[in-house]
Amino acid sequence: MTAPLLQAQGLARRYALPRTRLLGPAPQLHALRGVDFSLARGRSLGVVGESGSGKSTLARLVMALEPPSAGRVLFDGQDLQALDAAALRRARAGFQMVFQDPFGSLDPRQTVGRIVAEPLAAQAAAAPAGSAFASPRARLDRAAEVLDAVGLRPGDTARYPHEFSGGQRQRIAIARALVTAPRLIVADEPVSALDVSVQAQVLNLMQDLQDRLGLSYLFISHDLAVVDLVSDEVLVLYQGRVVEQGSPEQLFRASAHPYTRALLAAAPRLDAGARRAPPPPQQQPAPPAAAPPADGAGGCDFAPRCPWRRAACLAEAPALRTLAGGLAGPHAAACHRAEDLLSGVPAQAAESTSV
Amino acid sequence: MRPGAAAAAPLLALNDLRVTLPTPRGPAQALRGVSFTLDRGQTLGLIGESGCGKSLTALALMGLLPEGAQLAGSLRLDGRELVGQPEPAWCALRGNRLAMVFQEPMTALNPLHPIGRQIAEPLRLHRGLDARAARAEALRLLERVQLPQAAARLDAYPHQLSGGQRQRVVIAIALACGPDLLVADEPTTALDVTIQREVLDLIGQLVAEDGMALLLISHDLGVMAETVQRTLVMYAGSVVEDGPTDAVFRRLAHPYSRGLFAARPRLGLPRGHRLATIPGRVPALADLPAGCAFAPRCALAEDACRAAPPPPAAVAPGHTAACRRLDALPPPGAAEAAAA
Numbered sequence: 001m002t003a004p005l006l007q008a009q010g011l012a013r014r015y016a017l018p019r020t021r022l023l024g025p026a027p028q029l030h031a032l033r034g035v036d037f038s039l040a041r042g043r044s045l046g047v048v049g050e051s052g053s054g055k056s057t058l059a060r061l062v063m064a065l066e067p068p069s070a071g072r073v074l075f076d077g078q079d080l081q082a083l084d085a086a087a088l089r090r091a092r093a094g095f096q097m098v099f100q101d102p103f104g105s106l107d108p109r110q111t112v113g114r115i116v117a118e119p120l121a122a123q124a125a126a127a128p129a130g131s132a133f134a135s136p137r138a139r140l141d142r143a144a145e146v147l148d149a150v151g152l153r154p155g156d157t158a159r160y161p162h163e164f165s166g167g168q169r170q171r172i173a174i175a176r177a178l179v180t181a182p183r184l185i186v187a188d189e190p191v192s193a194l195d196v197s198v199q200a201q202v203l204n205l206m207q208d209l210q211d212r213l214g215l216s217y218l219f220i221s222h223d224l225a226v227v228d229l230v231s232d233e234v235l236v237l238y239q240g241r242v243v244e245q246g247s248p249e250q251l252f253r254a255s256a257h258p259y260t261r262a263l264l265a266a267a268p269r270l271d272a273g274a275r276r277a278p279p280p281p282q283q284q285p286a287p288p289a290a291a292p293p294a295d296g297a298g299g300c301d302f303a304p305r306c307p308w309r310r311a312a313c314l315a316e317a318p319a320l321r322t323l324a325g326g327l328a329g330p331h332a333a334a335c336h337r338a339e340d341l342l343s344g345v346p347a348q349a350a351e352s353t354s355v
Numbered sequence: 356m357r358p359g360a361a362a363a364a365p366l367l368a369l370n371d372l373r374v375t376l377p378t379p380r381g382p383a384q385a386l387r388g389v390s391f392t393l394d395r396g397q398t399l400g401l402i403g404e405s406g407c408g409k410s411l412t413a414l415a416l417m418g419l420l421p422e423g424a425q426l427a428g429s430l431r432l433d434g435r436e437l438v439g440q441p442e443p444a445w446c447a448l449r450g451n452r453l454a455m456v457f458q459e460p461m462t463a464l465n466p467l468h469p470i471g472r473q474i475a476e477p478l479r480l481h482r483g484l485d486a487r488a489a490r491a492e493a494l495r496l497l498e499r500v501q502l503p504q505a506a507a508r509l510d511a512y513p514h515q516l517s518g519g520q521r522q523r524v525v526i527a528i529a530l531a532c533g534p535d536l537l538v539a540d541e542p543t544t545a546l547d548v549t550i551q552r553e554v555l556d557l558i559g560q561l562v563a564e565d566g567m568a569l570l571l572i573s574h575d576l577g578v579m580a581e582t583v584q585r586t587l588v589m590y591a592g593s594v595v596e597d598g599p600t601d602a603v604f605r606r607l608a609h610p611y612s613r614g615l616f617a618a619r620p621r622l623g624l625p626r627g628h629r630l631a632t633i634p635g636r637v638p639a640l641a642d643l644p645a646g647c648a649f650a651p652r653c654a655l656a657e658d659a660c661r662a663a664p665p666p667p668a669a670v671a672p673g674h675t676a677a678c679r680r681l682d683a684l685p686p687p688g689a690a691e692a693a694a695a
Contacts, residue, residue, distance in 0.1 A: 268577025
């Protein structure tokens, strides 16, 4: 058993908010509140959650674009925050990122060759003399090679981003991420901006590249079906915490957390007509996802929206714990009633036991 | 029913509607003969990928086409022809009888004005309410779209609301004058999935209560399947399949509809499963092929398909597909069964 490629240990990130009072401390937003996971070589970890759940903060911490407030990110056993600036820059060759918007993430005034080769230029600037990609010519050749690998033409290096469709631009973004031969790709909603048929092409490409190059993916998406397809393991984030963790089969066929179930229930389905009748007016509409509360607010974060809630849930926050039962393999959920969910106790039964 | 409306005329009737857009490479036919009718209380969806003309159809029937666009064919509201109308006539309809909800609620709202004032604007403009009455009506509308603490929020600015709350405000503005037709262009695409569900439920409920017509535009097959009675699948500026939503999704009679459906990732696919893709890419509008626009990407295409555009052919009563090879497409499910 080799060491995992990527490990997050107790990862937390706080942001200071504008002061509301002249004196006294500025309030803080706890964007990420203690996240642990590990990702093996050649495997994919999917991260699911809604806006404000901390998905993108997690990506930025893993990419060492900002330091965690607490906890560590270990890439290949190395604490990224312990590296000095030059060493971190060299280490960046090992992990690269693909962003959501293929229009905003490519500089319109640079040729595709230059865009794709840019990480190499940054590496050459950081490396001691004698880097394999010290010359612009060598970098451009490498750019042509990865463009070929993502299904574009090597000659496309001389063209500009506006000459390409959305799907092709996302291929360019993937080529740029691959150019340093990284072992980890952090992909933040890489197919959300694409049309269905183009999305399928890019997802197939990402899976081919993983098979061919042995890449690991940290794959962030709000789309459960996409995450199900590409992931070996999935984290569900809610307000900065992992509320459920397990294989896609466990999470999407036998989920043990009410939030995961809410996400599944809300996803539009094709079994047409099932919901077309206007819904009965809700007695108690679920409040929209609120900003994470400051520390010290007791109880489960999801309790206000939870149909399985009972008195204990408002008093004590559930810890993420490994579950027995359900489908085989490690499966963890942060819910006092996880066993009830797994054994199929309906939510209504909870209502009678709640306050 | 409004006075003056022809008794038999449907609320909205598009007949062979065409839009030509100026491009650097010359005029491009962006909408190539779209026809449908929509009545009060009915819901209809346009589905398709970027550039298929679904949003352009919506803009055409709101009188909001980009400058230089040419509109041809027929577009009737209660029997009255709107093609060729001067701008003041459109202004009297927009926000009054025709209302639209856009994809991105942050850009649809003015960041400099409180939301109460933005809701009051169409009320003062079209219904001539005074400031006080308009404010009271704005509050009623905010309550109707279930904005929490509506009274306290009248003077809030858009940035003080969440994305879902902003979209509720946009819907309140659209509903202000009791429109006959609500056009919703990707109304939930920018929202989280649980918020999307709430907003779709809200739209469905309001449309049913007020008996308006709903034209929903979406790229999401699931959203479409759950929301509208009738679905039109569009490709390269034309309607390729048209029928009751259940029938369209059950039959997927057009090869493009079938391809779109198969490309969609869905829960429960095994890890590493390769999604079906449609070969090639959407043709540029300026150089569409002479025959069926989908023929270059279609496994079933034959010479006749490439020669002339296919007319709509009946699949079942009330269900058509513009394809010459309807009989050649295996029954739905056969492909999946063979692949499994």
